[in-house]
Amino acid sequence: MVLKRVFQSSHSLFVIFHSDSKGEQNETEARVQSMIAVTVTSSLKSKVQRNKLATAGEAIEYRCLIRATDGKKTISxxxxxxxxxxxxxxxxxxxxxxxxxxxxxxxxDKKKPAEADKREGSSKRPKKS
Amino acid sequence: MVYITEWDKFVEQSIELFRADPDSTRYVMKYRHCDGKLVLKVTDNRQCLKYKTDQAQEAKKMEKLNNMFFALMARGPDVDLSEVTGKEQMDAQPTKKGRGRKQ
Structure with a gap:
């Protein structure tokens, strides 16, 4: 069970998959043992960076840092x-x-047979003219 | 550490927590396949909010929360979240089919 970074349309994406190519059985076995944790944080944490941008009068560009791990391997x-x-x-x-x-x-969704019998037995009202 | 049972309260409190301290707040999603459980955690290293579920239905709610946090973190804490959730609700609404004239 490994985590791999896949570049799809110019940004990283997390995909969980099994490295073995022996078929679906291995994939399900690997998935049974799996645990994945994804952490999302604001990545502009440096006060120095923010102060620089503030003094320069530039707008602060916020970025989001995403990290994923399966306990062994981490990607971000x-x-x-x-x-x-x-x-x-x-x-x-x-x-x-x-x-x-x-x-x-x-x-x-399974309707009880008693209810079905009642519905069949009940006659419809005639339409008002 | 607090496990919150109601989803709406968890969302509300976690967004409040993030807006109070955007620089040190993080959002963690942990999924254990063997247990079939999903745990969401929002913490700023002082207060910790957690939500645990084993329902597939809750994954859709989590997707909305993901979207909110991505917006808050990538666009800044002052972003209007009604835009983010509003778009999704518009997309989610099915087109109404007329049933003819009422008699």
Whole structure:
């Protein structure tokens, strides 16, 4: 189980995948043991940088630092205000694809036979003229 | 460390926490496949807010929170979040089909 950086449309993207190419069984086995942590922080932390920008009269360009780790390997990327929506969309797609262990809501769509019988028995009202 | 049970409270408090101290606040998402659990954490090293779930439905909510935090961190803490969430809600709304004239 490794984390790899994939460059898609000029920015980094986190993809979880298994390095072995022996088939789906290995991938599922690897995924069962997996844990992933993604940290999002504001990357303009340096006070010196901010003071420089403030004294120069330039607008502060905020950047977002994203780090992902599986406990062994860590990857990171910095996203600017222009790229953040594109990154977010791709990131959301990956999360949806890989978070398969979460429970799906159980819908009670099965109608009881008693209710069905009642519906069949009841006659429809005639339309008002 | 506080585990918050209500999603709306968690979102509200985490955004407040970020706006109070944008430089030292971080947002962590931890997903454990073996347990089938997802934990979200927002902390500024003094206060720590956590939300735990095992429902797939909550992942959609988390996606919205992700979008909010990306916007706050990439555009700055003064960004208007109604734009961010508003767009998503507009996209999510299905087109209404007319059912004909009511009798």
């Amino acid at each position: 990327t910095s996203v600017g205000p222009k790229d953040h929506q594109r990154f977010q969309a791709s990131y959301a797609t990956i999360l949806k694809a890989h978070m398969t262990a979460l429970k799906k809501r159980e819908r009670k």
